[in-house]
Amino acid sequence: MRTPDVRFWAERGGLLLKRARQAASMNQTVLADLSGTSRTTLSAYEHGRKSPTLETAGRILDAAGFHLALEPKIEFTEHEGSFHVPDRLPRLPAERALATVDYPAGRRRDLADRADRGAVYSAVLREGSPADLLRYVDGVLLVELWGELDLPEAVRAAWTPLVRECRTA
Structure with missing residues (x-):
């Protein structure tokens, strides 16, 4: 089985952050302020141009009202x-x-x-x-x-x- 590359995970992580922000009815500026990051950095995360650390992703999700959780992969x-x-x-x-x-x-x-x-x-x-x-x-x-x-x-x-x-x- 081929392991997805870093770009794949950056894009998936960015989509997760974007979905959380949209579900919380927040714009990037509000979520960036609440999570202690800049709007441009949050935008880069959401578009897969940058990949946040796990700690940063958790902080952003927490500010949007979500938390990281493990979900079993189903084959x-x-x-x-x-x-x-x-x-x-x-x-x-x-x-x-x-x-x-x-x-x-x-x-x-x-x-x-x-x-x-x-x-x-x-x-x-x-x-x-x-x-x-x-x-x-x-x-x-x-x-x-x-x-x-x-x-x-x-x-x-x-x-x-x-x-x-x-x-x-």
């Missing part, structure tokens, strides 16, 4: 029949886990509605891409619905160890 295995299974169950923020979505394409579904969520989860587990799984499926809500999902035997068998692991953890 997928493709199974015969073209379905994918992650190595761990994904977790979604509440607003995404309970959103109204268009899946499968052309079908509006409310993930806050148990029946709609079951229909979406069944479709995504059967035929969704890894990106679909990360976009629509919340692991805790999946485990809660598990016994009610309409899944082919192969899909259920491949996902069952993850569900059991979550239930016994």
